[in-house]
Amino acid sequence: MSPTPGLATMPVMRAPDPHELAFARGTMLAWDPPAPRPGAPALLLLHGASCGAWVWAEGFAGRLAAAGHAVFAPGFNPGRPQAPASLADYLADARAALAALHRRVVVIGHSLGGLVAQRMLDAPEVAGMALLAPAPPEGLAWANWRLAMADPPLWRAVARMTEPGPAELAPLRRAFFGPGLPDSQALHHLARLRPESRLAVLEAQAPQPVPSAWGLGKPAVVFGGRRDPLVPPDSVVRTATWHAAPFALLDGMGHAMMLDLGWESLADRLGYWLEETYR
Template identity: 85%
Template sequence: MRTPDPHELRFARGTMLAWDPPAPRPGAPALLLLHGAACGAWVWSEGFASRLAAAGHAVFAPEFNRGTADRPAGLADFLADARAALAALQRPVVLVGHSLGGLVAQRLLDAPHAAGLALLAPAPPEGLAWANWRLAMADPPLWRAVARMTETDGPADGALRRALFGPGLPEAVALHHLARLRPESRTALLEAQAPQPVAPAWGLGRPAVVFGGRRDPLVPPDAVVRTAAWHAAPFALLDGMGHAMMLDLGWEGLADRLTYWLEESFR
């Protein structure tokens, strides 16, 4: 299986990486991959997006614009970025959202050309306040590391290693990924604490699927289950994986599960 390399495309509000399928699958929707907090389009370029493209999908990964120190971006800005990327593709698209990007994907599901929804460790429609409070009570050092994700020297905090990745991921690989994290917008993270206006996928007639890590302390399994229930979607809790599922040990199996769901949902 030849794995395609990404190239960069410009659209109205920024840039996105794109992977062309070497053998397009007839009728396959394009995939719009939306990254999570402190990340960027790069999280998909470590193999995950190439594997999806090799399975026959055109894959696109926009970069969210976090704004400036004087005007940090809010969720509305991230939504506008994703909506502009979706409009630029002008074809049926399955929204694949991770973490904070999963919340953006859920709010975008009623957009024209949005054909379905796949969520990886998503921020739930109920908001993150409950999960955040539990983390503060159960693991104060990790909670403080998460709180510092908005600071210049915060995202690479080593305490995040055990939340983002399972114990099986080689330490050098984990540190390489941690070094690429960047400060997140405080405004967007604060807004994500509150319940969100998310229409259920079943009400829109769009297929959906939800994946989570069984040991993820940032979006815990019960939040994953509630998100799946909201959308009346199948879900899977994967062993040994942390929050950054597309980078963790076993990401290939996750990509293949997603590919299988796509093939079953879009025949």
């Protein structure tokens, strides 16, 4: 197993605008490819904690659609403070969105959404998986403990993302984004964060019932940030090892890879992997 090759740029058509679709458990954004690539799987994009489908709408999903894929991005319902959603609820949200598509799908999951994506691998409609800074099958407890020891202000800011009220932007800015992204853009994105389900975050600390992509005969690829404090590089490598998948650790990008400086190259790299894997 070896890391994937360096970032590349591929020619793409003009990115389409999204529209909204309803399904059994909510709504999802959808992007229609201007020139569908024959045989290309649809893409189901699953967002991370405290985010929403909007993280894909800043350009990432549109670029994948412009490369020939139908793209769909559902939102997870975090529930209410008195009745927070569980990981099983998030998995049910994702499976309901998958069922509504009636087609072969590659699931692309970020962070907590990456954990949900891994738990969906056994679905017959899932043809493969791509992970961005994913919560690992081993759970987040070890990474969380190390964060508490190494960076207490950031650990407290992350812990408070399950509470009502505005997020603590300063420590989150250096975790979610690399130094190259202008502060105005970083703060714009961070201001859109929402309180996350405390129950789902708590459950994600523990080891998860995640099948191996290799064992199921399904292609997978894993990307992480070389300096991501939330899902550190060794966690990314262990996730890739579990799935016997190629991986890459990227320089200069923070945890929110689809929004950070250089997201275009990451989307193109993912597009090349899809093209090579699903000819």
